Amino acid sequence: MTEFFEAIRDFTETGGQVLLVIGLLIFVMWMLILERVLYVFIWHKAKKRSAMQEWLARSDKSSWNAEQVRQKIISRLIMNLNGSTPIIQALVALCPLLGLMGTVTGMIEVFDVMAISGSGSARSMASGVSKATIPTMAGMVGALSGVFASTWLTRKVKTERMHLEDAIEIKRTTASA
DSSP states (O other), rough: OOHHHHHHHHHHHHHOOHHHOOOOOOOOHHHHHHHHHHHIIIIHHHHHHHHHHHHHHOOOOOOOHHHHHHHHHHHHHHHHHHHTHHHHHHHHHHHHHHHHHHHHHHHHHHHHHHHHHHHHOOOHHHHHHHHHHHHHHHHHHHHHHHHHHHHHHHHHHHHHHHHHHHHHHHHHHHHHO
16 A cells, blocks of 8 residues: 555656646546436436426416426426536646646746756756656546546436426326326
């Protein structure tokens, strides 16, 4: 276990302080994604069942008021289903920007080494170049992984909205017929 933490420490030293921020950002992003996935597969079903019971308990299912209640039920479920998806999308967009910041700080270090040593020796620039490339790679990996999860969550919400509208619509027309 100590070897694992030493490897992480060495990696963050190689990538610079920005890499720690990127790692924290990716961790938070994936915790939010995990929470959303658990909500979709576990807690949403109970809320959907409760909303359907609320709709079925209504005697009036065909008036203007009933339509407004129907829209409220669907909107409330969709808002709960969306949850932290906008935050996840913002964190996905932030990952490459922090990677770019790591690139800039690494290149500043390269230019400092060049100014101090007075030469363009590859050996003296190597640590700065690695500090420039590793955060960029980490930011891109975090963004790509988050894009897939965010896209899946967005599609799931759209699909569930259609299913909810159909389910409540069917109950409304069969009950009023």
